[in-house]
Structures are given as C-alpha cells and as structure tokens.
Amino acid sequence: MSHVLSTYLGILPNTTEAGVLRLLVQTGVTAVGAGEGSLLVLDEASGVLRFAMTIGSSEQTLLGQTVPLGEGITGLAAATHQVQIGAPTFGGVRQDDAKRAGPEAVIAAPMLVGETLVGVMTAVSFKEGKRFTSADGSLYGGLATIAGVVVDQRRRLAAYEGEHSDVPAALSTLAGPERQVLESLRRVSAQRPAAIRQLAAILAAVETLALGEG
Numbered sequence: 001m002s003h004v005l006s007t008y009l010g011i012l013p014n015t016t017e018a019g020v021l022r023l024l025v026q027t028g029v030t031a032v033g034a035g036e037g038s039l040l041v042l043d044e045a046s047g048v049l050r051f052a053m054t055i056g057s058s059e060q061t062l063l064g065q066t067v068p069l070g071e072g073i074t075g076l077a078a079a080t081h082q083v084q085i086g087a088p089t090f091g092g093v094r095q096d097d098a099k100r101a102g103p104e105a106v107i108a109a110p111m112l113v114g115e116t117l118v119g120v121m122t123a124v125s126f127k128e129g130k131r132f133t134s135a136d137g138s139l140y141g142g143l144a145t146i147a148g149v150v151v152d153q154r155r156r157l158a159a160y161e162g163e164h165s166d167v168p169a170a171l172s173t174l175a176g177p178e179r180q181v182l183e184s185l186r187r188v189s190a191q192r193p194a195a196i197r198q199l200a201a202i203l204a205a206v207e208t209l210a211l212g213e214g
Contacts, residue, residue, distance in 0.1 A: 004052040004064060008041040009118065009151050010158055017154050024143045024150075025055050025121060032107065032136040034123035038062060039111075039147070040074065041119040049078055049120055056124075077108035078120050083141040084108045085132050088124075104130045107137055109144035113152040121147060 011017045021039055029037035036056030040049035048066040070079040077084040088103045103124045111119040121144040123132070 004041060004050045005039075008043060008050065008052070009154070011151070011154055017150050020150050021147055022053060022055070024147050025053060028107075028121065028123055028140050028143045029055050031139055032123050032132060033125070033130075034107070034132075035126045036124045038122045038124070039119060040067060040122065042078065042117050049074060052119070073106040074108040074120050074122055077110050078117055081110050081112060081115075081117060083110070083137045083144075085134070085137045102126075104128060105132050107132050107140045109137070109140040111144045111148045111151065113148050113155070118148060118151050120144070 005018060005021075006012045011021070025037045025039050028034070036054060038051055038055070039053040041052045043050050043066070046066070048068050051062040051065050051067075054062045067074050069075050072089045073084045073086050085107050086105070088106050103126055105125045107123040109121045110117055111121060121140060123136070123140060125132070
C-alpha cells in the first residue's frame with residue numbers, strides 16, 4: 001500500500017478504510033471485465049492526481065506516478081466531476097512492461113466529498129477492441145461515490161478525535177454513572193452529529209429542572 005493514500009486522504013495502510021477502498025476497486029475491475037483498476041488521489045498543491053492503489057500487474061510501477069488535472073480520460077473526470085469513458089489520450093503514465101501495448105479503453109469516475117474532489121477511480125482494459133459501456137460507467141460512478149463516503153467518514157472521525165483528544169483521560173477520573181453519560185454522548189456525536197443540538201437542549205432542560213428542584 002502506498003504512503004500516498006495516508007498523505008492525501010489520511011487513510012493508513014492495513015486499516016478498515018484502506019481495505020474497503022481496495023475492495024471497491026477490485027469489485028469494479030471484476031464487474032466491468034477490466035484488466036486493471038486504480039485509485040488516484042488529488043494532490044491539490046501540485047494540481048495532479050497521484051496513483052495511490054492499483055489492482056493488477058502494474059501496481060509497483062504505477063504507484064506515485066501522476067496525471068495532470070484535465071489530461072486524458074482520468075484528468076478529465078477530475079476536472080469535470082463526471083464519469084468519463086473512452087480510449088486513453090494521455091501517454092505520460094509508464095506501464096509495467098514497455099513491450100505491452102497501451103490501454104485500449106478507460107473508465108474514470110470522480111471520488112467526491114460533497115462537491116469537493118478527493119480522487120478518481122479507474123478501470124483499464126488492454127484487450128484489443130474492448131469498449132466499456134454506459135452501464136459500466138454508471139457502476140463505476142456508484143463505486144466512486146461509496147469511496148468518497150469512506151474518505152468523508154475518515155475525515156469526520158479524525159476531526160472529532162482531534163477536538164476531543166482529552167476526553168479519554170478525563171473519563172478515567174469520573175464515577176461510573178458520569179462516565180456512562182459522557183461515553184453515550186461521545187457515541188451519539190460520532191455516529192449522528194446532527195443529533196447534538198437536540199441532546200444539548202435536553203440536557204439543558206434536565207439541568208434546569210434538577211437545580212430548580214434542589
């Protein structure tokens with residue numbers, strides 16, 4: 001697994017998130033009858049996509065290579081935020097075998113978090129005369145959408161952990177009932193962030209009632 005994934009998406013090797021992303025690429029490759037598939041992540045500072053994961057024989061060759069935004073099928077998918085299907089038009093990527101003919105067909109689907117691009121998922125076929133269909137493109141678009149959700153959830157969790165880094169230490173000093181209350185609040189805030197306002201209102205009402213009766 002390439003360090004590119006952790007550098008740009010915050011997803012470490014051998015984690016559940018990394019495994020899900022690899023499974024999505026593998027599923028796409030199998031479903032559309034491709035020879036290889038890759039996940040490229042956006043390096044916004046450099047204006048390029050970087051290969052972070054590849055299913056197929058070219059993995060060691062492709063990892064870390066770049067595709068400029070707007071170049072070829074993959075770069076166009078990134079620039080337009082739309083699934084692209086067609087023959088490859090960008091020749092700046094080195095293949096694992098210089099003697100092998102270049103790709104015949106490519107699918108590229110943008111990975112989005114909301115409206116923000118985080119990467120592109122691709123499927124590539126080296127089979128002569130191979131053409132991907134619009135149904136293949138729709139399938140890959142759906143898989144890329146799921147990949148975007150995985151990235152979004154990882155970022156949300158990282159943000160939450162950063163904001164509450166001192167909570168575990170504080171919990172250790174509390175009595176049993178107090179710890180249970182705070183742990184419940186942590187679980188709800190992590191899994192259903194939208195419910196926090198309702199919880200805050202309920203707790204404020206309970207506090208007012210309890211103090212008023214005291």
